[in-house]
Each structure stands twice: as structure tokens, then as C-alpha cells.
Amino acid sequence: MVRFLHSADLHLGKPFGSMPDELRGRLREARHTVLDRLAAQARTAAAETILLAGDVFDTETPSPAVLRQALAAMAGHDGVRWILLPGNHDSLAAEALWAGLATSRPANVVLATEPAPVRLADDVVLLPAPCTTRRPGRDLTEWLDGAATPPGTIRIGFAHGAVQSFSEDGGAGDVIAPDRATRAGLDYLALGDWHGQMRIGPRTWYSGAPEPDRFKHDASGRALLVTIPAAGTEPVVEPIETGSFDWRTLVLDCLAGDEPGAHLAALLPAGPARRQTLLRILATGRTRPPARARLEADIKAIAPEFALLQLEAQELVTECESEDLDQIDHAGALRQAADMLLAESRDDGRSSGEREVAREALMRLFSYCATAS
Amino acid sequence: MKLTALRLHNVRRFAGTGVRIENIGDGINVLCAANEHGKSTCFDALHALFFQPHTGTPGSVQALRPYSGGNPLVEADLTTADGAFRLTKQFYGGRRAQVRERDSGRLIAQADEAERFISALVKGGISGPAGLLWVRQGVTGIERRAKAEDETERRARETVLTSVQGEVEALTGGRRMTEALAACEEELLRLVTATGRPKTGGPYASAIDESEQLAEQERRLGAEVADLRAALDRRRTIRVRLAEIDTPEMARERQAALAEAEAELSAAKAQAESLKAAESKAALALNRRVSAEQALSGFRQALARFASLRDAEAGAAQERDAARARHQGAAGVVREAATAVESAEREEREQRDLLARLERALRAQEAARRLATARDSEREAQATREQIERMEATLKSLILPAGKIAELEEIDGQLLQLQARAEARAPHLRIDYAAGAEGGISIAGVMLAQAEERPLAGTTQIEIAAIGRLTVTAPQAEEDDRSLARAKAKRKTLLDELQVDSLAAARQREVQARDLKADLDLARRRLQLFAPGGLAALQEQIARLEAEAASADEVPADLDAASRQLGTVEARVGAVREAARAAQARTETSASALVEAERHAAGLSSALAALAESLGPETQWRGREERLAAEHAETNLAWRAAQRQVEELAARRIDLAAAEARQLRLRSVMDAAREEITRLREEAAGLDGRIQTRTETAIEEAWQETRDRLAQAQRRTAVLAREVAILTRLRGALEAARSQARDHYFAPVLQELCPLLGLLFDDASVTFDEDTLLPRSVLRNGLDEQVGVLSGGMREQLAILTRLAFARLLAKGGQPTPVILDDALVYSDDDRIEKMFDALHRQASAQQVIVFSCRQRAFARLGGRVLRMEPWQPEH
Known part of the structure; x- marks a missing residue:
């Protein structure tokens, strides 16, 4: 033996x-x-x-x-x-x-x-x-x-x-x-x-x-x-x-109209274990700008508890609807700029890079208007 | 759109109760009530109805709720181009939104659809302003804002431009736009400069710098790692190689092989030595044989040569003698020819002299003939010259200076004129004798004839026959006398000068002189004829001819015969000279032939003498030849013996070059092995050091770490670059939208605003710059004031007017919009308010305006439809 x-x-x-x-x-x-x-x-x-x-x-x-x-x-x-x-x-x-x-x-x-x-x-x-x-x-x-x-x-x-x-x-x-x-x-x-x-x-x-x-x-x-x-x-x-640190990848599959933040909370490890956890959140699916903004804010808020917490949202498609744009403005130049960016992000004639930049720019505008109001 | 009614229930102070405002009409509608009657509540409720979704409870909705709680309900009737509708919204409990047809009560839309319906009402298209235009007490925009913010805003809008612009922007998304732009700009400028380059010290530039630094470091470390790995590989190779060559057996093997080769080499070297000695001996023998052979054959050749030389010498001597004889003959001919030439030349000279003398005699004859002619000419010329001299002397005495005759003529003329004048002035005496008395009167003895007229001058004594003497004294005309005397004197002087007594004489002399001159010319021409070159030349010619005529001392003979004689003599001279030249040439050839023959003969003699000297006495020649032949045979034998010995040694020879090469090769193998071992050991030691250093610094670890960091830095750079792109795009979109909105509204609103301003400020006018849209000045009471800080009243008036201008703009675009004013004129004085009322009325002709106010008295004058609040309970 x-x-x-x-x-x-x-x-x-x-x-x-x-x-x-x-x-x-x-x-x-x-x-x-x-x-x-x-x-x-x-x-x-x-x-x-x-x-x-x-x-x-x-x-x-x-x-x-x-x-x-x-x-x-x-x-x-x-x-x-x-x-x-x-x-x-x-x-x-x-x-x-x-x-x-x-x-x-x-x-x-x-x-x-x-x-x-x-x-x-x-x-x-x-x-x-x-x-x-x-x-x-x-x-x-x-x-x-x-x-x-x-x-x-x-x-x-x-x-x-x-x-x-x-x-x-x-x-x-x-x-x-x-x-x-x-x-x-x-x-x-x-x-x-x-x-x-x-x-x-x-x-x-x-x-x-x-x-x-x-x-x-x-x-x-x-x-x-x-x-x-x-x-x-x-x-x-x-x-x-035998391990001391946990390296985890967490797939967060989002649905438009869903609140991914709440979904996420259920998946996260318990408090004390977080210090020993390197967590990669792989967001996929679709979401709407406010939910997306909240998700990012949530992650930013809890990140310090972890050894490492990173959000990879390349796979997460953020979709804008007109009521989302209403949060920016109902009308006027601001709304016009938002509409312009939205159209650009959906314009198949543009490169995916340009569309992505337009989408992100719109998200940014959204976040400015959210903090301003 | 027009509002026709507003109802609310459970809103703020109307807890559990309701209130309604019905019959809101076209044009101006005024709701005047004291404070706390719920005026502003109506305003806020209306605002919420249009702008707050029924599902939400933001601050503005919360503010509608009574303290006691409850569910606020707001309802409004309105008409649009599509018909009349009733909008209902309830917040909190039982939240709902409904749109019904007002008259039929038919439900058209509810919940989200109702919200969309309402949105469509208040949105003037996607880029237009809200469909309702609001102005609140002391506030110039419709947004809710903090008190402090309001203060900032007030300061920020201190000029008319910003005020108007603010209004426009409020309706085109302005303040939030500005904030969004500022936020965007701030974030962007943290990363890049105004020109879009990474900002020094900013995170973007730092990330780029870090990436570059890390890339450099990574490259350096990578190179070091590669170097380390190369060193490791190399050291391994070296170790393998050393294991192959650096062993005792290998060394021994190499040593043994070398020793063997060296022994072989020394044997070969000894053999080579003896062969070399034999070879040199053989060479010596060969040398001797060759010299003996040479001596023998040399002697024999000398003998043969001596015999042939002797024959040649004899022949050469004969040849020389013949040449000498030929030369002497030739020299004789030359001498004879020279004599012939000399005599012919002498004869030629004599003939020439004769010919010259004959010619000279001929020339003297001719000269004598010409001398006679010349002497005749000289005589003539001499005579003519004397004649000329005489004529010239005469002419000199006759000739008058030029112009003198004319002068004389003039003076004579003057004189005559003067005399005539004197005569004309003088008294005249005339007697007409009576018959019978003729000749009775005489003057100075001269009788006066019948009817004779006589001028009287000075004192005249007239004797009258038989009567006595009558003395008449005429007064003298002194002037005339003096002129006359002067003229006479002048004439006298002139005549004296010319040595004539009168003008006629002078003229005669002039004629004489002219004739003489003609004769003189003739004489001169004759002299010219006789002595063309002058008399002296003629005399000189005579002298010459005299000498020439005298020089002839011979009688002229037949010149032609002498000339022909000379031709013959000259021909003979040419012939003999040619003969002499030919003879000379021949003698030169024979001389050189003689020299050559002599030289040849002398050469042969001396060669023969020298050879005889070297051969010695002829008696010993035979003995000497035999001795030399014996010597040759002996040396030949010695050489053959030596040669055989060499051949024997060579046949036994060991290949020295091969032995040497082998020894060298083995030595070099051993040296190379030793050298390689040393070199490899040294290199290995060097590599050990290098590896040691690199290993101790954990170079791979550092490299790996740098690579990770580089990847991280590059990711960060990419993220920031993307961030820059996003922010740049956002800024671009915002700026484009804003400038578009400005273009779209600002100028048109200003255009609408100007007439309204005129209406309000009839004592003042605001001028706007067409290009910049900036207000230029305010013209008030004839004074042009710079636009500065405006009063609160002016500002609120501008705010209202701007909205009215907007409303006009929208109405023109087929989109009539109510203007709602909530205590909007708090800072304005009564006078101004009235003017505002005028403006409002003017506007209201095509526009619904709803005014909420607590200033009942002031607004009583506004006119328009008066609205009232009545209690109301919803039906359900």
C-alpha cells in the first residue's frame, strides 16, 4: 500500500x-x-x-x-x-x-x-x-x-x-x-x-x-x-x-427589462470570502441604459470588497428605446443629439467600431442626464 | 392646441375636494385670485398633467399630494385640429392616464398610450420645443431648480443676449445641454488637450507613456532573456564538446601519433641530407666536365676562325687599294671642272662690264639732248617771273582798299544832298527886267539874265546899273554849313587817303587794277607751263642732266651684239658648273667607299692580331689541343660516376614532404585540441558569469512581469483611447445639435421678438446685431445706452416676450400653442404692465394666453376673459 x-x-x-x-x-x-x-x-x-x-x-x-x-x-x-x-x-x-x-x-x-x-x-x-x-x-x-x-x-x-x-x-x-x-x-x-x-x-x-x-x-x-x-x-x-484564492468567472445573462443588479446580488459569494475572490463578471444578453448604468454603479460599489472584481460587458448589448431617450430629454437639442447618436449606433452602413462608439457616447449622455436630473 | 377647461381633485390644499376652471377661451384668459387660493396649484397640476408620467412619483408629483395623502387627479379639456379631448391623470393610488373624446366621452387611449398621446401634444416634433409655453413667477425657465442655482442663473443672464438665448435654450434643451457638454468637456479635457492630443500629465498621456516605457523595458528584458537562453544553450554545447575532446585517453592518443610522425620525419630528413650531398657532388663533376668541354671546343673554334680571318684580311687589303685608286681618279675630274668654271665665270664678268658701259653712254647721250630743252625753258621761266614781279608791284600801287569807293560814293551823295538843301533854304533873287532894262543888274560883276534865279548866301552886293550898289545880307544857316563842312572834310580825307582827286578818278583806278590782275594771271600760268615744279626744280633737273651728260666716256657701240654675247657666256657658265657638281658628288661617294674599305681592313687586321696573341705560338697548337681533349674525357667519367650515386640514393628516398605534413597535421590537431579546450573553458567561465548574473536577478520573472504589465498598460491605453473617441463623438453630437437648434430658433425668435419689444418699449428700442444676434444698444429718450445689466422687470418682460415670440413662431408653423403665465409680472411697474397687456392682447388675437395672477387690481385692467375657480367633484 x-x-x-x-x-x-x-x-x-x-x-x-x-x-x-x-x-x-x-x-x-x-x-x-x-x-x-x-x-x-x-x-x-x-x-x-x-x-x-x-x-x-x-x-x-x-x-x-x-x-x-x-x-x-x-x-x-x-x-x-x-x-x-x-x-x-x-x-x-x-x-x-x-x-x-x-x-x-x-x-x-x-x-x-x-x-x-x-x-x-x-x-x-x-x-x-x-x-x-x-x-x-x-x-x-x-x-x-x-x-x-x-x-x-x-x-x-x-x-x-x-x-x-x-x-x-x-x-x-x-x-x-x-x-x-x-x-x-x-x-x-x-x-x-x-x-x-x-x-x-x-x-x-x-x-x-x-x-x-x-x-x-x-x-x-x-x-x-x-x-x-x-x-x-x-x-x-x-x-x-488547497487553494487560498478563488478565481471565478460569473456569467450574468441579462434580459432587456430585467434588473441585472438584483440578479447579480444572488450570484455573488458571501461577504468574508470576497476578500479571497477574484471575480470576473461576464455580462451577456441585452439590457436598457438605466439598468446598465445601475449595474455598473452596483459593481463599482461592491468592487472594493473583492480581491478583484471586473465587469466584462463586451457581450452585453445595451438597447435604447425612445422612452429611454425621454430620460435625456423629451425634445430639443439634447434629445436631438441623443437621437442622432442612437441612429448612428443602429446604422449598418457604419463600421461596428463607429456604432459602438456612438452607443457608448449615448450611454454617457444618458449618465450625464441621469446625474443632472 | 387650446385649453378649454382644467379640473383637479385631491391636489395639495384641495385635499378631498376639487376645483375647476371652465370655459377657458381663445385670446386672453385671466385667473385673478389672492395668494393661497390655489392658483399656483392649478398651474403645477396642469404642468404635471402634461409632463409627468402617471406611473412615476418624482418630486414634482410628490409636491402635488396633499399633506394628508390621497391620490391627486388632474383633468383638462382641450381642442386640437383633430377635435376636442379630455385628458385625465391620477397619481399614486389608482394611477391612471386616459384620453377621451370630450363630447362623446369615448375612451380613446389609456395608460402608456395616453401618455404617448399627451407627449405628441406637447412635443413640437422631434426637435421642437414643448407645446406649452410657461412662465412662472420670477423664473425665466420652466425647469425646477434650487435657490442657489437660481442665483447663479440670474447672474449668468445679465445681458439681454443671454436672457433671450437662455429662453431659447430652455426650450431647446439648454441648461441640461450645457451641463452635459460641460461634463463631457471636463472628462475629455482630463485626457486630451483642446487640439485632441493626449494631455501631458493626464491619465491618457500617462498610459501611453507607460506603455511605451514598458514596451521598451519588455524589449530590453526580452533581449536579456534571449541572451540568457542563448548563453545556456551555448554552455550546454560547450560542455558536450569538452566531454568529447577533453579526456586523458584522447590526449594520450594524440601524443603517441605525434611522436611516431616525428620519428619518421627525422629519418626522412637524414636521407634527404645525404642525397643533397651526392647531388651537389654530381653537380660539381658536371660543372668540371662542361668547362673542359668548353675549353676544348673553344680552342678548336679559335683555330678555325684564325684561318678564315687571315683569308679575309688579304681580300680586304686588295679591296682598299682599289677604292683608293678610284677615289684619286674622281678627285682629278673635280679639279678640272673647277678650273673650267672659273674661266667661264671670268668671261661672263667681263662681258657684263662691257654691257654696262655701253648702257651708260647711251643714257648720257639722251641727257645732253634733254639738257638743251631744259635750259630754254629756264630762260623763258626766268623772264616770265621777272615780268610777274613787275606787274605785282604795279598792281599793289593801283589797288584800292575794299569798300572805300562805296564810302566815297556815300559821302558824295551826302554832300550833294546837303548842298541842295542849303540851296533850297537860301533866299533867291530873280529879276524880270522891264523892257529895256535888261542886264542892268549884276552880282560880283556877273550880269543877271532875264528871269534868272540866283540863291543868295551871306552878304551879296548887287550892282544895279545906274542905280547903285545894293547889299543884301542873307542870314546863314549855320547848321547846314557845319554839316557841309564836315562832309567836305571827310571827303577830302578820303580822297587824300586814296590818292585821287575825285570819285571818277577812283573808279578809273579800279578798272586799271582789274585789267592788270587779269594779265598777271596769264603770266603766272605761263610760268607754270615752263617750270611745272617751280624754278628751283627746273634748275635742279638741269644740274642733274648736266652731270649725266658729262659721265659718258665711251663711244656707244652695238648693244644688242654685246647682249647676245653675254647670253652665250652665261649658258656656258651653267654647263660647267653642273659638270663640277656632278664630279664633286662622285668624289664624295668614292671617298666614303674608301673609308669603309680601310676600316674593314683595319678591323680584320686587329682581330687577327688579337686571335694570334691568344693562340700563342703556332708551333704549340697541336700539343695544346691534345691536352684539352684528354682533360675532357677524364671529367666526363667523373661526372657519370657521381650521377650514378645520386640515382641510387634517390631511389631509396622517403617522402619528406608527406612526413612533414603528417607531423604538422598531428601537431596542429593537438594544438587545436588544446586551444579549443582552453577557449571553451574560458568561454564557459564567461557564460557562467553571465548566466549567474542573469539568474540571480531572476530575469525571466522580471520579463514575464513586464509583459503582463505592458499588456495591462496597453489595455488601459486602448480603453482610454476609446474613452476619448466616445467623448469626442458625444461632444460633436451635442455641439452639432445645439448649433442646429440655435440656427433653427434663435434668429427666427429674435425676428418675432423685435416687434414685440417695440410694442413694449415705445420709448426705447433694442437693436440687435444681425450677424452676431447680439443686442447692440438700447435707445431710450434719444439716448443710445449700452446694453448692460437689466432690471428684474426688464428681464421678466423679456422672458414673457420671448415666449410670445415663440408662440408666434409656432402658430405660424401651424402649431398654435397656449402661453401660460403664473404671476409672471412681479417686478414690473404698472406702466410697464399696461404695455405688457397691450402686447398680450396683440398676441392674443391669434393665440391663447392664460394668466394666473394675485395682483387683482393691476390685472383688472388687463381685460380678457375672467376665469373663476369653482368647487368640483369628479364624477366617479
């Missing part, structure tokens, strides 16, 4: 340059402290080993502070053994990084830098496929098929990369065979690279990032607690929560 924690893609030292300064510090700090949270989860689950399947570091040349503090944090958890695999971000091409790690690693940190079996216990062998470069151009796990182990040994594959190519130029060379676990007779294949947790097969899993770093996956940070009772038996895989 073996039990370990499977994680990957910590991306320590990721800069988050596009974030506001104050939040950047917090996000970076959360990446560092995820080591502690992983260790705590391992201890709770009585797992001695934590497999980090690549991209532990965000770059090939992390700053000494990032590197040393990470090693110190790992060293601080005595009973836990950390096994680090080079990923595409921190591949073996980063000689300095791996050489530095080799010399300064604490005793409880193991570097899986060779495609050779690593014995974890008497009957447990780890078969790593470290990334040699950023883009190896071949399936590095191929050697696993022929890796001989004594009978009855639990074989754990350990790799970093995609199982599916998204590129269109046919460069599928470095895609890991999705059935590698079967082919190589693995009891479990621990994969890294995909930041969302994902089951490829009963024995093949992406752990996902323990601390999310983007809106893409829309899930909290997690790791996997894997228990393999014996060689050949199906592993028990349990997701565990």
Missing part, C-alpha cells in the same frame, strides 16, 4: 504583473504558502510523499529569494518527502536551477531529473519523465513502457505535459499518450501541466494547480490524495482543497 499527495504547477515566483500592486503581493505570497497547505494536507492524510509533477517554479531562473524560501519551506516539513519533476517552465534546460537545487536541497527533497526509476519504498518505484527542454518534441514517457521492475512492484509514472495537442501545425510530437498507464503497466500516472484538475482515466490524473492563477478553470485550488492498495489494483483518488 502506498499513499501520496499528487500536485503540480505551483508556479512559484509568478509575477502577476497585470494585477494591482497590493494584490500582486498577496497572490505571490499565496503561491508560496501553498507548500505549507500541501504539507498540512499530507500530514492529515498520513501521506509521506508529495509528488510535484512539474512547473514548481514559474521560470527557469527564479530569484534566489523564491528558490531559497521554497526550499526552506519544504525543509520545514520534516516528515514529508517532496519529489520535484522538471516541467516545461522549469525544464532541465534550466541547468543553473537544477544544479542549484542539487547542491542546496534539503534531505527531504528529491529531484526526479533522470528518466530512471526512483525507489520510493521496497515495492514502490517512481518512473519519472522529466522535461528536458521547454518543448521536447517527443513523448518523454515512452521509456516507461520498457522500464523493468521486479514483479509485484507498484509502478508510478510521473510526467508533465499535454495528453492532447491543441496546436494546428501537427506538432503533436510531445503529446503524452493518454493510454500510457495501460501501455506501461502503471498503477498510477501523475501528470502536471493542466491547471484544472482532470481525470484522464482511472489511473491517469492531472492534479491541477493547488493555487489557481487564472480565470480559465473556474475552480478552487486542489491536489489529489492517491492511495494504491497494491500493485495492479485500481488507485483511490481523492481531490483535496
Whole structure:
């Protein structure tokens, strides 16, 4: 029986340059402290080993502070053994990084830098496929098929990369065979690279990032607690929560005549959780200018409660009716200007950019008149 | 549109009750009531009916509600071009809006449709002003506004222009338009300058700057990252290479190969040395053989040459002697020819001399002949000249100065005139003798003849025969006498000067002189004939001819014969000269042939002598030749032996160049390996440093961060650029609409306003500038006042008049509109109010005007229909 924690893609030292300064510090700090949270989860689950399947570091040349503090944090958890695999971000091409790690690693940190079996216990062998470069151009796990182990040994594959190519130029060379676990007779294949947790097969899993770093996956940070009772038996895989920040995308589908603000309030997380939430509100559908203005005002009002709150309203079509224009003015030059802009925003003879500008200009006029009256 | 009735219930002070105003007619309608009778309530209710949706409860609707609560109900009857209607609106509880046909009570529209119906009534088209024109107490616009705002407004409208413009704009969206424009402008100017460029220090410019800075930084960091990656790759390559070449086995291998090559090279070098020695020995032997051969063949050639030279020398000597003989012969001929030429030339000279002498004799003969003629001419000329001299002397004495004769003639004339005059003045004596007494009277002894007249001058003694002596003294005319005497004296002087006694003599002398002159001319011409060049020339010619005639000393002989003789002699001279020249040419040729023959002979002699010298005595020639032949055979043998030795050595030779090349190659391989190892190690060390530095500064992290920030900054720039575009578009739309509205209303309203102003201010007129639409001046009591601050009264009057002007404009456009005034004339004095009344009445002829006022007394004079409020309860 073996039990370990499977994680990957910590991306320590990721800069988050596009974030506001104050939040950047917090996000970076959360990446560092995820080591502690992983260790705590391992201890709770009585797992001695934590497999980090690549991209532990965000770059090939992390700053000494990032590197040393990470090693110190790992060293601080005595009973836990950390096994680090080079990923595409921190591949073996980063000689300095791996050489530095080799010399300064604490005793409880193991570097899986060779495609050779690593014995974890008497009957447990780890078969790593470290990334040699950023883009190896071949399936590095191929050697696993022929890796001989004594009978009855639990074989754990350990790799970093995609199982599916998204590129269109046919460069599928470095895609890991999705059935590698079967082919190589693995009891479990621990994969890294995909930041969302994902089951490829009963024995093949992406752990996902323990601390999310983007809106893409829309899930909290997690790791996997894997228990393999014996060689050949199906592993028990349990997701565990490790994230500190939540990156969420909230789709707000609006209907004309609806009050999207009220709709939104129901979707927002509870008060205290907001500080740890980066929320992206994707507004779609149709709305009317007053509702739109109120929505924006609402969001502006609650934004400070969140780590980050942004409204993306490119998909939200704001429609103007004549009664909306009445709010600007019933008649006269102001109304005439509003009518002009409305007509322009509906004029198919104009470019979409021009129409958009006219629509926004009308919204702006609307907001001026709303505050003036 | 016209209002005909207004009813309200549960509005403000009419809690639970109602009030109605019926029979509102055309023209002026006045509702006069004291304050707190609900006048303004009616006004507000009417306003709400037209402008507040029945569903809403904004401030103005709330204000309609009684304190006790309830649901305000407002109802109005009106007629339009389409018919008569009743509008009903209830707010709060039971909120509703209805439009019915007034007479039939048929429901036409309700709720939103009713609202639209009402909107259509009050909207003058999409760009027109509201269909109702309102003026409230002390307020010049229809908007609701705060007190402070009102103050600001008042100050802002301190000129007639702004006042009128304000009215226009109030009806064309003005104040909110201004606010919207100001807000737009403010937001825009935060981002860009007036010319549309990003404003320095503003967020837009900052975002652009930041983007640029970050792009630059990103580029720099990117380059550094690329450099780092390149360094890493390079170092890896170096390590692989070093692992290949920098091993002890490799070094040993290279060393062994080199040692072997070097041994081979030294063996080859030793062999090459001995071969070289043998070769030089062989070369020496060859040299000796060649020189022996040369000596032998040289000697033999010298002998052969000696023999041939000797023959040649003998031939040359013969040749030379022959040439000498030929030359001497030629020289003899030349000498003879020279003698012949000399004698012929002498003869020619003599003949020439003879010919010259003969010619000279001939010329002397001719000269003697011409001398005789010349001497005759000279004699003639001499005689003629003497004659001329004489004639000239005579002429000189005869000739009179020019003009003297004319002078003399004039004086004579004068004299005669004077005498005649004197005579005419003198008394005349005449006697006519009586018969028988003739000759009885005489004067100075002269008898006076019968009827003779005699002038008397001075004293005259007349003897009368037989009677006595009669003395008559005539008075002298002194003047005449003096003139006469002067003339006589002058004549005398002139005559003396000319040496003649009278004018006739003078004239005669003049004739003589003229004849003499003609003769003189003749003589001179004759002299010219004899001596054309003058006498001296003639004499000179004579002298010359004399000398020439004297020079002949020979008798002239036959000149032609002498001449022919000379021709013959000259021909002979030419012939002998030509012969001499030919002989000379021949002798020159023979001389040079002689020189050449001598030189040739001498050359051969000296060559022969030199050769003989080098050959030595002829007796030893044979022995010497044998010695040289033996020497040649011996050296030839030595050379062959040496040559054989060389060939033997060469056959055994090792290729030195190949050995050398191999040794060099192996050495260079080893050097290159060593050099490469050193270089790669150094480069690796350098790369280590570079990588170390970059790694320590976490360059990739910084790059990534910069990229993120750049993307963020670019997004922000794009957002701001869009913002600028939006605001610019909005500003454009607002300005366009405003200027259009102004064009549409401002000028026409002014046009309508002017006559109304005239009506109100009959003692004053306001002039507007046609172009700028600015009021120029106020002409009052004959004084042209600058338009300055207007009184409150004037302002409110202007406000009312502006609305009336508007109403006129709308009525003209087929859209009659009621004008509603609520205590609109609070600042105006009575006099002015009356004038306003006139204006209103004038207006009301085609216009409904509804006046609410509390000034009952003042408005009593307004006339028009008087409206009354009556209690009212709605039917339902």
C-alpha cells in the first residue's frame, strides 16, 4: 500500500504583473504558502510523499529569494518527502536551477531529473519523465513502457505535459499518450501541466494547480490524495482543497427589462470570502441604459470588497428605446443629439467600431442626464 | 392646441375636494385670485398633467399630494385640429392616464398610450420645443431648480443676449445641454488637450507613456532573456564538446601519433641530407666536365676562325687599294671642272662690264639732248617771273582798299544832298527886267539874265546899273554849313587817303587794277607751263642732266651684239658648273667607299692580331689541343660516376614532404585540441558569469512581469483611447445639435421678438446685431445706452416676450400653442404692465394666453376673459 499527495504547477515566483500592486503581493505570497497547505494536507492524510509533477517554479531562473524560501519551506516539513519533476517552465534546460537545487536541497527533497526509476519504498518505484527542454518534441514517457521492475512492484509514472495537442501545425510530437498507464503497466500516472484538475482515466490524473492563477478553470485550488492498495489494483483518488484564492468567472445573462443588479446580488459569494475572490463578471444578453448604468454603479460599489472584481460587458448589448431617450430629454437639442447618436449606433452602413462608439457616447449622455436630473 | 377647461381633485390644499376652471377661451384668459387660493396649484397640476408620467412619483408629483395623502387627479379639456379631448391623470393610488373624446366621452387611449398621446401634444416634433409655453413667477425657465442655482442663473443672464438665448435654450434643451457638454468637456479635457492630443500629465498621456516605457523595458528584458537562453544553450554545447575532446585517453592518443610522425620525419630528413650531398657532388663533376668541354671546343673554334680571318684580311687589303685608286681618279675630274668654271665665270664678268658701259653712254647721250630743252625753258621761266614781279608791284600801287569807293560814293551823295538843301533854304533873287532894262543888274560883276534865279548866301552886293550898289545880307544857316563842312572834310580825307582827286578818278583806278590782275594771271600760268615744279626744280633737273651728260666716256657701240654675247657666256657658265657638281658628288661617294674599305681592313687586321696573341705560338697548337681533349674525357667519367650515386640514393628516398605534413597535421590537431579546450573553458567561465548574473536577478520573472504589465498598460491605453473617441463623438453630437437648434430658433425668435419689444418699449428700442444676434444698444429718450445689466422687470418682460415670440413662431408653423403665465409680472411697474397687456392682447388675437395672477387690481385692467375657480367633484 502506498499513499501520496499528487500536485503540480505551483508556479512559484509568478509575477502577476497585470494585477494591482497590493494584490500582486498577496497572490505571490499565496503561491508560496501553498507548500505549507500541501504539507498540512499530507500530514492529515498520513501521506509521506508529495509528488510535484512539474512547473514548481514559474521560470527557469527564479530569484534566489523564491528558490531559497521554497526550499526552506519544504525543509520545514520534516516528515514529508517532496519529489520535484522538471516541467516545461522549469525544464532541465534550466541547468543553473537544477544544479542549484542539487547542491542546496534539503534531505527531504528529491529531484526526479533522470528518466530512471526512483525507489520510493521496497515495492514502490517512481518512473519519472522529466522535461528536458521547454518543448521536447517527443513523448518523454515512452521509456516507461520498457522500464523493468521486479514483479509485484507498484509502478508510478510521473510526467508533465499535454495528453492532447491543441496546436494546428501537427506538432503533436510531445503529446503524452493518454493510454500510457495501460501501455506501461502503471498503477498510477501523475501528470502536471493542466491547471484544472482532470481525470484522464482511472489511473491517469492531472492534479491541477493547488493555487489557481487564472480565470480559465473556474475552480478552487486542489491536489489529489492517491492511495494504491497494491500493485495492479485500481488507485483511490481523492481531490483535496488547497487553494487560498478563488478565481471565478460569473456569467450574468441579462434580459432587456430585467434588473441585472438584483440578479447579480444572488450570484455573488458571501461577504468574508470576497476578500479571497477574484471575480470576473461576464455580462451577456441585452439590457436598457438605466439598468446598465445601475449595474455598473452596483459593481463599482461592491468592487472594493473583492480581491478583484471586473465587469466584462463586451457581450452585453445595451438597447435604447425612445422612452429611454425621454430620460435625456423629451425634445430639443439634447434629445436631438441623443437621437442622432442612437441612429448612428443602429446604422449598418457604419463600421461596428463607429456604432459602438456612438452607443457608448449615448450611454454617457444618458449618465450625464441621469446625474443632472 | 387650446385649453378649454382644467379640473383637479385631491391636489395639495384641495385635499378631498376639487376645483375647476371652465370655459377657458381663445385670446386672453385671466385667473385673478389672492395668494393661497390655489392658483399656483392649478398651474403645477396642469404642468404635471402634461409632463409627468402617471406611473412615476418624482418630486414634482410628490409636491402635488396633499399633506394628508390621497391620490391627486388632474383633468383638462382641450381642442386640437383633430377635435376636442379630455385628458385625465391620477397619481399614486389608482394611477391612471386616459384620453377621451370630450363630447362623446369615448375612451380613446389609456395608460402608456395616453401618455404617448399627451407627449405628441406637447412635443413640437422631434426637435421642437414643448407645446406649452410657461412662465412662472420670477423664473425665466420652466425647469425646477434650487435657490442657489437660481442665483447663479440670474447672474449668468445679465445681458439681454443671454436672457433671450437662455429662453431659447430652455426650450431647446439648454441648461441640461450645457451641463452635459460641460461634463463631457471636463472628462475629455482630463485626457486630451483642446487640439485632441493626449494631455501631458493626464491619465491618457500617462498610459501611453507607460506603455511605451514598458514596451521598451519588455524589449530590453526580452533581449536579456534571449541572451540568457542563448548563453545556456551555448554552455550546454560547450560542455558536450569538452566531454568529447577533453579526456586523458584522447590526449594520450594524440601524443603517441605525434611522436611516431616525428620519428619518421627525422629519418626522412637524414636521407634527404645525404642525397643533397651526392647531388651537389654530381653537380660539381658536371660543372668540371662542361668547362673542359668548353675549353676544348673553344680552342678548336679559335683555330678555325684564325684561318678564315687571315683569308679575309688579304681580300680586304686588295679591296682598299682599289677604292683608293678610284677615289684619286674622281678627285682629278673635280679639279678640272673647277678650273673650267672659273674661266667661264671670268668671261661672263667681263662681258657684263662691257654691257654696262655701253648702257651708260647711251643714257648720257639722251641727257645732253634733254639738257638743251631744259635750259630754254629756264630762260623763258626766268623772264616770265621777272615780268610777274613787275606787274605785282604795279598792281599793289593801283589797288584800292575794299569798300572805300562805296564810302566815297556815300559821302558824295551826302554832300550833294546837303548842298541842295542849303540851296533850297537860301533866299533867291530873280529879276524880270522891264523892257529895256535888261542886264542892268549884276552880282560880283556877273550880269543877271532875264528871269534868272540866283540863291543868295551871306552878304551879296548887287550892282544895279545906274542905280547903285545894293547889299543884301542873307542870314546863314549855320547848321547846314557845319554839316557841309564836315562832309567836305571827310571827303577830302578820303580822297587824300586814296590818292585821287575825285570819285571818277577812283573808279578809273579800279578798272586799271582789274585789267592788270587779269594779265598777271596769264603770266603766272605761263610760268607754270615752263617750270611745272617751280624754278628751283627746273634748275635742279638741269644740274642733274648736266652731270649725266658729262659721265659718258665711251663711244656707244652695238648693244644688242654685246647682249647676245653675254647670253652665250652665261649658258656656258651653267654647263660647267653642273659638270663640277656632278664630279664633286662622285668624289664624295668614292671617298666614303674608301673609308669603309680601310676600316674593314683595319678591323680584320686587329682581330687577327688579337686571335694570334691568344693562340700563342703556332708551333704549340697541336700539343695544346691534345691536352684539352684528354682533360675532357677524364671529367666526363667523373661526372657519370657521381650521377650514378645520386640515382641510387634517390631511389631509396622517403617522402619528406608527406612526413612533414603528417607531423604538422598531428601537431596542429593537438594544438587545436588544446586551444579549443582552453577557449571553451574560458568561454564557459564567461557564460557562467553571465548566466549567474542573469539568474540571480531572476530575469525571466522580471520579463514575464513586464509583459503582463505592458499588456495591462496597453489595455488601459486602448480603453482610454476609446474613452476619448466616445467623448469626442458625444461632444460633436451635442455641439452639432445645439448649433442646429440655435440656427433653427434663435434668429427666427429674435425676428418675432423685435416687434414685440417695440410694442413694449415705445420709448426705447433694442437693436440687435444681425450677424452676431447680439443686442447692440438700447435707445431710450434719444439716448443710445449700452446694453448692460437689466432690471428684474426688464428681464421678466423679456422672458414673457420671448415666449410670445415663440408662440408666434409656432402658430405660424401651424402649431398654435397656449402661453401660460403664473404671476409672471412681479417686478414690473404698472406702466410697464399696461404695455405688457397691450402686447398680450396683440398676441392674443391669434393665440391663447392664460394668466394666473394675485395682483387683482393691476390685472383688472388687463381685460380678457375672467376665469373663476369653482368647487368640483369628479364624477366617479
